[in-house]
Amino acid sequence: MAIYLIRFTTWGSWSLLFSFFAVWLSEESPFSAGAISMLGASIALCNRAGSLLFVRWVARTEIRHLLVLTQSLISLAIAALYLLHAARNYSLAAWLPLVCLYGLGHSLASLAQLTYIAAGHTGSDHVKAFSLENVALNLSAGITPYASALILKHWPAYYPLFPLLYCAATVALCLCLGAPKGEQNGERERHSQTPKAGSAAGVALFLAINALSFFAFSHFYNVFPLHAQTRLDPEAIGLWFALSSGLIVVLQLPLTRLLAGLRRGVLMVGSNLLMGIGMLALFHASGTPAVALGAVLLLTLAEMVFGPLYQVMALSLFPGRPAFAMAVLTLTWALAEALATGTGLYLVAQGHAWLTFALAAGACLLVATIALLCMRGGASVPMGRSLAARH
Secondary structure, eight states: OHHHHHHHHHHHHHHHHHTTHHHHHHHHSOOOHHHHHHHHHHHHHHHHHGGGGGHHHHHHSOHHHHHHHHHHHHHHHHHHHHHHHHTTOOOHHHHHHHHHHHHHHHHHHHHHHHHHHHTTTTSSOHHHHHHHHHHHHHHHHHHHHHHHHHHHHHOGGGGGGTHHHHHHHHHHHHTTOOOOSSOOHHHHHHHHTOOOOOOHHHHHHHHHHHHHHHHHHHIIIIIHHHHHTTTSOHHHHHHHHHHHHHHHHHHHHHHHHHTTTSBHHHHHHHHHHHHHHHHHHHHTTTTOHHHHHHHHHHHHHHHHHHHHHHHHHHHHHSTTOHHHHHHHHHHHHHHHHHHHHHHHHHHHHTTOHHHHHHHHHHHHHHHHHHHHHHHHHTOSSOOSSBTTOOO
């Protein structure tokens, strides 16, 4: 259970700053739209991909030591960003390395946690374990953006400092986290480096599918706040995020059980079609509450399906290599999120929000089409198994 509490706190320290980071920069700093999009894309890229260079080290290092180190890196970056802001120093050359360090700390923390779960140390099968991970993450994601909005509204000068509270909680929870069960560090390392994987074509196609889906989904949390800020205040946007996360907390496990017998290709098609419609609705969500509610419901249902699905499929393609599988998956998400964040924020700032949300919807439609073709043509991506299949 401690690993899921840690997932809650580590995501909280990320979300508390990043949820309205672009909005905070646009209101509190003289950075241009291009500079803000660069900072937003860089922090997202480092958060998703920074740990890829440290896969071997993560696989053989005790998770508690890793987590304490990452929280130290995050705290250092936070303190330095606050000091720069307090000194009114807005040099991009100074801010960029710090946001990258902040993202890297979170990337290492996430990979350590996902590897711990993927290696089977929770005692649950992968589908249930990743579903619980999604519940913990979204419980945090539901609370934190609203808290972030309140901080932005009432204490904007201290906005960068508040993630330190979550960092302290993570370090305290490390004391309750048990060592990996049944394997010593050396055994974990050998197991994680088993040289067996899916075909190159299957891996490439699966990663392309992941990139397209995550490119689209990133618009919800990373681009929508800036798009909607002219009509909705941050608190209202935070409430929509809270609703999405609340639905996941309540419905994730029941929905996972309900869909357990369906083929993966069917789940992929359905979730991406829902997300594509949700993206089109999200463009209009800032002006119509009913449309906003529909968009949130569609995007939430999609996330509950494709999130655990893609994680389990990654383990199928890289059996016996949980750290590598999670790192590759995270890198794909990183590139997609960075592209979505950078281009999305820039297009919104330039008054072309319709284009970025149309691109997101198109990416979802492309994934659904690829999945249909894979099911008909017997492609090498493991589409045929049900979500309930164990690995």
